[in-house]
Amino acid sequence: MKKIMILTLSVMMMAFVVHCGGKAEAPKAEPKEDLSYQQGILDQAKPMFAVIPAKMPGSEHDTPALIELGKKLYLETALSNTDDMSCNTCHDLSTAGVDNKPTSEGTNGIPGARNSPTVFNAGFHFVQFWDGRAADLNEQAGGPILNPAEMAIPDSATAVAKIKAIPEYDPMFTAAFGKDAIDYENITEAIAAFERTLITHDRFDDFLGGDLKAMNITEVEGLELFMGKACITCHMGSMLGGSMYQKNGLIKPYKDLTDEGRFEATGLEQDKFMFKVPSMRNVALTGPYFHDGGVASLEETIIMMGDMQLMMQITEAEAAKIASFLATMNGKQFVKR
Helix, strand or coil, rough: HHHHHHHHHHHHHHHHHCCCCCCCCCCCCCCCCCCCHHHHHHHHHHHCCCCCCCCCCCCHCCCCHHHHHHHHHCCCCHCCCCCCCHHCCCCCCCCCCCCCCCEEECCCEEEECCCCCCCCHHCCCCECCCCCECCHHHHHHHHHHHHHCCCCCCCHHHHHHHHCCCCCCCHHHHHHHHCCCCCCCHHHHHHHHHHHHCCCCHHHHHHHCCCCCCCCHHHHHHHHHHHHHHHHHHCEECCCCCEEEEEEECCCCCCCCCCCHHHHCCCCCCCCCCCEEECCCCCCCCCCCCCCCCCCHHHHHHHHHHHHHHCCCHHHHCCCCCHHHHHCCCCCHHHHC
């Protein structure tokens, strides 16, 4: 009986194979997505841009103890004269390193003259502050603490005394520097060491690394426009900025000429209205824009820059595409999944 059943099943299987043409049909392959446009734009972009490095200059000797101390000091409100302001107040780590205000208030409650730039990736810039008055993060970190319009500690000795009065700092400074190490130079060095860890990576990095699907078609078109409209004259390299000074209002003057830029730091006539070119990394998250925070919209800023700096008309549709490209440089830690 079993033999009959097996024979019957065999005949049925043979009949099925014959009915299907003698062999089973292979599944049809999905057509490959055409990414030739993306590849062409990537080929154009590679000589002009670079992936953000994994480590920041000067971080070679930063230890975990030094970085931990720096983070605590970065968040320390005792470094203000009113004990209610820290570095994080204006450079909020939870909001891409800014406070999203046109200009930030000091402990006196009066808004400052310049927009607070993001602290993320700042150590990759060639100088610090809009006017370049600080050469590096160490020098920059000490400025706001003693600035009467910002954290308003009267002098470095007062800052050191306030930190010494907090018992938990003594063992932390000892671990980071050695005994009797609480001084102003070490305070700023520790803050700088922490800031050297504030590095972002994003979808544009992925695209530059060869992932052609990391950016959608509109974003790639925005990159093409960014290159084609000559934005790369100033915004190039791994930071897409942060590597030179440029006159704000190169072709047409900026709407407010109150702030004379680097001239205020150097007194040199050729430095009038010169500012450090801002980085485009995280720019979609760090508005409002320009040194005075005078423009809220990224798209409006793009149109203004084309007109003022390049004598080039950028349409609203083009600005929207460029803005979509710039948003691919939002750090992954700030992007909700």
